[in-house]
Amino acid sequence: MKQIAHCFFYMILALLASSCNVFEIDPYDAPGATLQGKLTNEAGDPFITEQPNGFKIRIIENGSPTPRDFWGRPDGTFFNSKIFRGKYKIVATDGAFFPVDTVEADVSGTTTIDFKIIPYLIIEADITAHGGDLVATYKIHKAAGAGKIKNARLLVTKWNPNVGMNYNDKSVMRDLSGITDGAIEGAEFTDNIPGYLEKGVTYYARVAVLADNTLGRYNFSDVFEIAVP
Known part of the structure; x- marks a missing residue:
């Protein structure tokens, strides 16, 4: 019986020794x-x-x-x-x-x-409320070597200050693909969303413009907060 007990004792010691590696502390720093x-x-x-x-x-x-x-x-x-x-x-x-x-x-x-960085486009915009209408006036400046200016979009939402292509409740698009970039840069555009604004609501709006690029990324104006009294 003593021999059997000794065998069990040494078996347990061997198992404990072999399992120590499982509980070793990771020597690498956390990603901090x-x-x-x-x-x-x-x-x-x-x-x-x-x-x-x-x-x-x-x-x-x-x-x-x-x-x-x-x-x-x-x-x-x-x-x-x-x-x-x-x-x-x-x-x-x-x-x-x-x-x-x-x-x-x-x-x-x-x-x-x-x-x-050099953005493809810079958009100067002013967006205001006229009664129930949302009105944006804007100019587009293109960097040398950027792709053809394709379109502009007026975007608005009443729930997210980060209004954009991913988050908007309503938008209107202006097709600019048939106008030369030189003519676009020399113009001021006005777009509007008529009858959309409600009293007592705060909206967020901006203008996005696309110059042709592989990923289809837009350049953006600042976001305008518009509180309708």
Whole structure:
């Protein structure tokens, strides 16, 4: 019996020893580094967009062939606090702007990287309420080398300040494909949504314009908050 007991004892010790590896502490740090920054044009103005489908930040860690992407914010900033410390190639991509240079940086603690971008288009707009009508006047400025200006859209919603192609209750489109870009840039346009506004409601509206590009990304005006008394 003593021999059997000794056998069981040593078997249990062996099992405990072999199982220790299961409970070893992971030697790698948690992904606690932060990468943040902003996209601005050459004048220092923020890149106004919508999200999702506004722009992404792509990071590739040294030694890894696999990129990781995360979405930016509608005001042109970006923030990700779940990144492993390390050396990365970082680039802003998938937006309505020309390609930018990739940046190499050590990401540790909080790392800030800003990108200067050239948007395909800049839209100067003014959007107001006239009784129950929503009226937008706007001008379109095109960067050299951008694709043909295809259309413009007046977008409005009464529930989301981030109004855009993804979030709107109503829109009207102006087809610009048959007008030369030179004529478009020399004009001021007025679009309206008649009889749409209700008293006592706050609306959000903006103008979006598409210059021909592979991803079909729009450039946007600022968002206008319109409170109807």
